[in-house]
Amino acid sequence: MSGNCSENRAIVIGGGIAGLLTARVLADRFETVTIIERDRYPEESKSRSGVPQCHHVHSLLTKGHRILEQLFPGLTASLMEKGGFKFDWTADFAWLLSVNDVWTPRFPSEINTCICSRNLLEFTIRKHLGNFSGVEFLEDATVTELLTNSDRTAVEGVAVRVGRDRQMELSAQLVVDASGRNSDAPKWLETLGYETPQETKVNSFLGYSSRVYQLPELKARDWKLLYVMPSAPNKPRGGIIYALEDNSWMVTLVGLGKDYPPTEETGFLDFARSLRNEVIYQTIANARPISPIYPYRNSQNRLCHYEKLERMPEKFLVLGDAVCSLNPVYGQGMTLAASNALTLASCLERQEQSRGKGNFEGLSRRFQKEIAKVDRVFWSLSTSDDLRWPTTVGAQPDPITKLMQKYLDRVMKATVEHKSVYKALIEVMQMLKPPTSLFAPHILLKVLQHELKSTLTRKTIDDNFIHHVPKMGPTEP
Ligand SMILES: Cc1cc2nc3c(=O)[nH]c(=O)nc-3n(C[C@H](O)[C@H](O)[C@H](O)COP(=O)(O)OP(=O)(O)OC[C@H]3O[C@@H](n4cnc5c(N)ncnc54)[C@H](O)[C@@H]3O)c2cc1C
Structure with missing residues (x-):
C-alpha cells in the first residue's frame, strides 16, 4: 500500500453498506479507491463485530434496491443465486x-x-465491488486521525492503526467518512481546530x-x-x-x-x-x-448537521449513518446510504464540470448541504412516527406532523377496503413517491369515502379477521 500523494486515490473510512456504495461511485473517478475497514471481513456471508445490527432484520426498501441494482447490475441475480x-x-x-x-x-x-x-447483502455487494479495477480493501485497520496540509484547510490522508499496533499513513485526494453511528469525525474535526457539528436527536x-x-x-x-x-x-x-x-x-x-x-x-x-x-x-x-x-438498544434518530458548519476542511466528506442514523424499525438506513452515494456521484460530476478534473475545492461544503436535503426526507418520515409516542424525547410533533399522523391513520384504515390506497401507502413507505402523493384526489376521495362509511355503519372488526393473516388475493383491478 503506497502513500504517494501524486496517486489518484480516494479513501473510504468504513466498509459497511454506505462505505461499499461510496467506493463504487468513487471507482468511476479515481484510479485507486481504498476502503479502510476496522474488521477483518469473513470469507463467507457471516456476521462481524463492526456491524452488530447484522443479527437483526434488515429489509431493503424498493428505492434502495433499485439504486443498488443501478450501481451493480446483476446484484439481485447474485443474491437470488445464494x-x-x-x-x-x-x-x-x-x-x-x-x-x-x-x-x-x-x-x-x-x-x-x-x-x-444483511450478511449476504454486504458480502455480495463486496464481491461485486471487487470486480471494479482500482478498488482495494485494507482490513483489520482503524483510521485514527485525519492528516491535513500545513494550515489544516484540506485533508490529505489518514493515519491508520493496522492490527494491534502497526501505524501507517495513507495519502489521498479525497477522504470520505462512512464509519457509521459512532463515527469519530466530530472528534477529528475538533482536534484540527474546527467546530463540531450540532446534533439533533x-x-x-x-x-x-x-x-x-x-x-x-x-x-x-x-x-x-x-x-x-x-x-x-x-x-x-x-x-x-x-x-x-x-x-x-x-x-x-x-x-x-x-x-x-x-x-x-x-x-x-x-x-x-x-x-x-x-x-x-x-x-x-x-x-x-x-x-x-x-x-x-442504540436506536435513536441522530442527525449531525455538517451542512451548518461554517468551516469544513476541503477534500473531506461524511455520509451514511455517520451523518444521519435512524430508528431501524422503518428500514430506511441502507436506502439512505444508497441515496447518499448517488448524491456523491452527481456532486462529483458537477464539480468536475465546473472546476475541472481533480479540483475538489468547495466540494465538502456543497456535498454536505446536498445530502442534508436528501437526509431530511428520511428523517421526517422516521421521526414523525416516533413522535406519536408520549415516551419519545428530543422533539414534539408540530401541527403539520400531527395532521399528517391523523391523515395517515385514516389512510391505513382505508387500505382494508381499497387496494389502490394501500398501494399508494406502500409507494410512499418504499420511498418511490413523496408523502404528498397520499393527498392525490383519487386517494383522498377513497380515504374520505371509507371514513364516512365506517362512521355511518360503525362496523366492528370481526375477531377472525384480526387473528388470521389474509391469503394473497388477485392483482389490483
Ligand atoms: C438493529 C438495526 C436494524 C436495522 N435494520 C435496517 C433495515 O431493516 N433496513 C435498512 O435499510 N437499514 C437498517 N438498519 C440501518 C443500516 O444497518 C445502516 O443504516 C446501513 O447499513 C448503513 O450503515 P453505514 O454503512 O453508514 O454504517 P455501519 O453499518 O455502522 O458501517 C460502518 C463501518 O465502519 C467501520 N468502522 C467504524 N469506525 C472505523 C474506523 N475508525 N476505521 C475503519 N473502519 C471503521 C465499522 O467496522 C463498520 O464496518 C438497521 C440498523 C440497526 C442498528
Whole structure:
C-alpha cells in the first residue's frame, strides 16, 4: 500500500453498506479507491463485530434496491443465486396495522425488492465491488486521525492503526467518512481546530431482540415478511418474522419507550405472546431456535448537521449513518446510504464540470448541504412516527406532523377496503413517491369515502379477521 500523494486515490473510512456504495461511485473517478475497514471481513456471508445490527432484520426498501441494482447490475441475480428472495411488497408482506387491528390486503404488484440477511447483502455487494479495477480493501485497520496540509484547510490522508499496533499513513485526494453511528469525525474535526457539528436527536427508546429459527414447512404461510406493528400511544410492543436465505427465519421483537424485549428464552416467548396478535408466538412456540437471542438498544434518530458548519476542511466528506442514523424499525438506513452515494456521484460530476478534473475545492461544503436535503426526507418520515409516542424525547410533533399522523391513520384504515390506497401507502413507505402523493384526489376521495362509511355503519372488526393473516388475493383491478 503506497502513500504517494501524486496517486489518484480516494479513501473510504468504513466498509459497511454506505462505505461499499461510496467506493463504487468513487471507482468511476479515481484510479485507486481504498476502503479502510476496522474488521477483518469473513470469507463467507457471516456476521462481524463492526456491524452488530447484522443479527437483526434488515429489509431493503424498493428505492434502495433499485439504486443498488443501478450501481451493480446483476446484484439481485447474485443474491437470488445464494438463496435471497424476490419480494413483492404488496403480495409477500403480511402487515397488521396499528389502527383498527386490521391486516393489509395482499395482491401482486411491481413494488419489489430482494430480501436476505444483511450478511449476504454486504458480502455480495463486496464481491461485486471487487470486480471494479482500482478498488482495494485494507482490513483489520482503524483510521485514527485525519492528516491535513500545513494550515489544516484540506485533508490529505489518514493515519491508520493496522492490527494491534502497526501505524501507517495513507495519502489521498479525497477522504470520505462512512464509519457509521459512532463515527469519530466530530472528534477529528475538533482536534484540527474546527467546530463540531450540532446534533439533533429524537429517541423513542426502541429496543430489538432477535433470534433465528427453523420453522416447520407450512402451506398456509404464503408470506415472507410478517409485521405486527406497535400501536401508539399505549401498545408499544411489536414483532417481525423475516425469511432468510437458508430456509431459516429471523424473528425480531420490538418494544418502544424502554419496554425492551427480553433476551432469555422464556421472557422472549412471553413477550411474543403479549403482542396484539399471537401469530408470532404461535409460529415460534414449537419451532427450533438456531441462534442466540441478540439485543439492540442504540436506536435513536441522530442527525449531525455538517451542512451548518461554517468551516469544513476541503477534500473531506461524511455520509451514511455517520451523518444521519435512524430508528431501524422503518428500514430506511441502507436506502439512505444508497441515496447518499448517488448524491456523491452527481456532486462529483458537477464539480468536475465546473472546476475541472481533480479540483475538489468547495466540494465538502456543497456535498454536505446536498445530502442534508436528501437526509431530511428520511428523517421526517422516521421521526414523525416516533413522535406519536408520549415516551419519545428530543422533539414534539408540530401541527403539520400531527395532521399528517391523523391523515395517515385514516389512510391505513382505508387500505382494508381499497387496494389502490394501500398501494399508494406502500409507494410512499418504499420511498418511490413523496408523502404528498397520499393527498392525490383519487386517494383522498377513497380515504374520505371509507371514513364516512365506517362512521355511518360503525362496523366492528370481526375477531377472525384480526387473528388470521389474509391469503394473497388477485392483482389490483
Ligand atoms: C438493529 C438495526 C436494524 C436495522 N435494520 C435496517 C433495515 O431493516 N433496513 C435498512 O435499510 N437499514 C437498517 N438498519 C440501518 C443500516 O444497518 C445502516 O443504516 C446501513 O447499513 C448503513 O450503515 P453505514 O454503512 O453508514 O454504517 P455501519 O453499518 O455502522 O458501517 C460502518 C463501518 O465502519 C467501520 N468502522 C467504524 N469506525 C472505523 C474506523 N475508525 N476505521 C475503519 N473502519 C471503521 C465499522 O467496522 C463498520 O464496518 C438497521 C440498523 C440497526 C442498528
